Amino acid sequence: METQDKQSPFPGKYTALLFGVLVLTGLYLTSLYSYLLFHSLVDLFGVVIIFSVFVLAWNSRKMLDNDYLLFIGIGFLFIAILYLFHILAYKGMGVFQGYGANLPTQLWIAARYLTGLTFLLAPLFIRKRLNSPMTFAAYISVTALLLASIFYWKIFPDCFIEGTGLTTFKKTSEYVVNLIFLASLGFLLQKQEAFDKKTLRMLALSILISVVQGFCFTTYAHAYAFSNMIGHFLGVFSFYFIYSAIILTGLTRPYDLIFRNLNQSNEALIESEKEFRGMFELSAVGMAQVDPRTNRFIRVNNTFCDICGHSADELYNLTFSDITHPEDRQKDFEAFQRAVLLKTGGFRTEKR
Incomplete structure (x- = not known):
């Protein structure tokens, strides 16, 4: 039998680490050549x-069972717009x-306030x-009011x-935004059961x-200061x-992000089924499940088999009428049909 290793489309841990170091080194060298670049x-x-977060959230909105991601995505679209204005307005760009x-x-500062409030409300x-x-x-x-207050009314x-x-x-604004970020982290941790542990850890690290x-x-004292570079x-x-x-988790492990609540519901359902099966099979009371169509x-438990004097395999080839006294079959059948059609939850009868 031939086996094939499934290759992940994303780089391994050490490859990603090496790539990250090379990127950071390249950025530092770039800052020495041109801080503007x-x-x-x-x-x-x-x-x-x-912007990619917005694209992922928006295109998966009909499948999301947790609108935290959708709210973050919509907010990020407008934060991206403010960041683009910030890039174009930077000293030396000449725009x-x-x-x-x-x-x-x-x-x-406008983008920072909007980012902090987005995380706080999400x-x-x-x-x-x-x-x-x-x-x-x-x-x-x-966003329009912020841009107008800066460019048109000039009241920012x-x-x-x-x-x-x-x-x-x-x-002061930086300190206020930091408090907003910390508050958003606190609210996020209060709802941590809604997130995969790794996703929650990454979000918390990003906020911190x-x-x-x-x-x-x-x-910093000027736009090209060292502390400014560290901040970037x-x-x-x-x-x-x-x-x-958000992006990597959404693409590689969508059940941990997009379908998180659905996945948890399925796991709870499976656990509930296991508990029911255990109680059903070990019960000292005779219990059976009957297909309402046939x-x-x-499903029968051992106690029910002992009461009826039949094995489970024998009962699976029988109907409940087959183990009912002939004089009681019509009465029990009608009661059974009423329970099924009217959804009364069951009926009581005595077997002989």
């Missing part, structure tokens, strides 16, 4: 990941003239159905002042790294854990 690559990596380093910092939809059109409308409205608070550095609002990242972004490297790790928790026995 480094920043663009890191943030584009994040945009690709979070938005006359704004300086304040604009990308404002867009970053656990509400673990057991509650999500109204997708209303959720889209809410995110469109919030300053986050970076040339020659001075980060404003109090920016630093985002918190550390926020602290790094409260210390932490962003790579945070996005990677999001990828591992009236044949489909």
